[in-house]
Amino acid sequence: MNLTSVDELFETDASREDKQREKVLDIPLSKISDFPNHPFKVKADEAMLEMADSVKQYGILVPGLVRTKADGGYEMVAGHRRKKASEIAGKESMPCIVRELNDDEAIVAMVDSNLQRESILPSEKALAYKMKLEAMKRQAGRPSKEDNYSQLGNNFSTKTSSDELAVQTGESKNQIFRYIRLTELIPPILEMVDEKQIAFNPAVEISYLTENEQTELLETMKQEENTPSLSQAQRLKKFSQEGRLSTDVIYSILTEEKPNQKEKFNIRRDRIDQYFPKNYNEKQKEDLIVQLLESWYKKRQREQER
Known part of the structure; x- marks a missing residue:
């Protein structure tokens, strides 16, 4: 039989409510771990640096939300960006609401808090x-x-x-x-969707390809510097479902001329890559080629004026 303690006998309704009321605690950052498989990216970009400057001046204005872990410490539910900004700002702790949540409740709270952001x-x-x-x-x-x-x-x-x-x-x-x-989608293609290199609707169709087929498609897209239109992606999906999607088919579909497609001037990579530093990306290579062409053009004009 459970006996009521003396403290509980003389406890008022107000004190009981106060115990149940959520409180904001200042929790060391070292005791807060990230949410498992957190789907929202936390980058040290310009917006993050601005947030860190704000934290330096004013502190964290909106507390994070954490839950306790069975093995001790806390797990961040909402506030990963605020935690990162606090770390950049040199803070050792941040204010958090501690809430008892099971796994599914925590997932729902984590997703809902992040879907309010303007840019996702x-x-x-x-x-x-x-x-x-x-x-x-x-x-x-x-x-x-x-x-x-x-x-x-x-x-x-x-x-x-x-x-x-x-x-x-x-x-x-x-x-x-x-x-x-x-x-x-395989991670590299999903990243291309984030970077707006592949449109949303074609990406959905590509997601029906097998992992190996997506890898083949990725390699062909890199080599040809081209991505599929919606109609091309739908055909890739159809060939895949019929078990007839090969490397040759991917190449054939991806390199066909699209309606209203402007004519492209292509140079084989193996002819020019040897002249660039190994750490040059595609944009740097393009800029250098344009600079050299401009220099050549100006020199040619001067020679013709003589």
């Missing part, structure tokens, strides 16, 4: 939607295969987790599924 990369949204949707299914006790990640969505008569996520995010179920498809 396609890869971040893709991974975040996938993590939250799977967490919502587990919370509702729904099977993991309840929704299938197709571009066409589904027509279930009962409300599903994807229905709820669509309402919460303001995006259609089909669009959510399209974002989640991006998680099937």
Whole structure:
């Protein structure tokens, strides 16, 4: 039998409420670990440096959200950028709200807090939607295969987790599924989507290719300095599903002339790469070629004027 302690007997309702109320604690940064598989990138870019300057002057104005870890310390749920800014600013601790959350509650809170940002990369949204949707299914006790990640969505008569996520995010179920498809891309191609080198819709179609096929496509895109249009990506997907997508087919589709495509002037890499420093990227090579051509053109003009 559990006996009530003396302290509990004389405890007031106000003191009980105060115990349950969340408090802001100043927690050492060394005791806060990052959220596992955190889908949102934390970069030391210009915006981060500006945030670090603000933290130096005013401190952290909005506390982070953490949960306690079974083995001690805390796990960051919301506030990874604030933590990074604090580290850059030379701070040793930051204010945080400590909240008891299970894994799925923590995932939902982590995703929701980050989706409020103005600028979110396609890869971040893709991974975040996938993590939250799977967490919502587990919370509702729904099977993991309840929704299938197709571009066409589904027509279930009962409300599903994807229905709820669509309402919460303001995006259609089909669009959510399209974002989640991006998680099937190999990392280098997903990065190309983030950098706007490959458009969103073609990227969704490419995600249906196998890992080996995507690797072959990546190599061909690099060699030809070209990316597939939507119609080309759809054909790549069709050949893949039919088991007929080979390196030759990828090359043939990628190098065909697109409608309204401007004529390109191409130079084989093996003819010019030997003349550049090994650490030169494509932009530096292009700039140097243009500078040399300008110098040659001016010299030619001077010779003609003599």
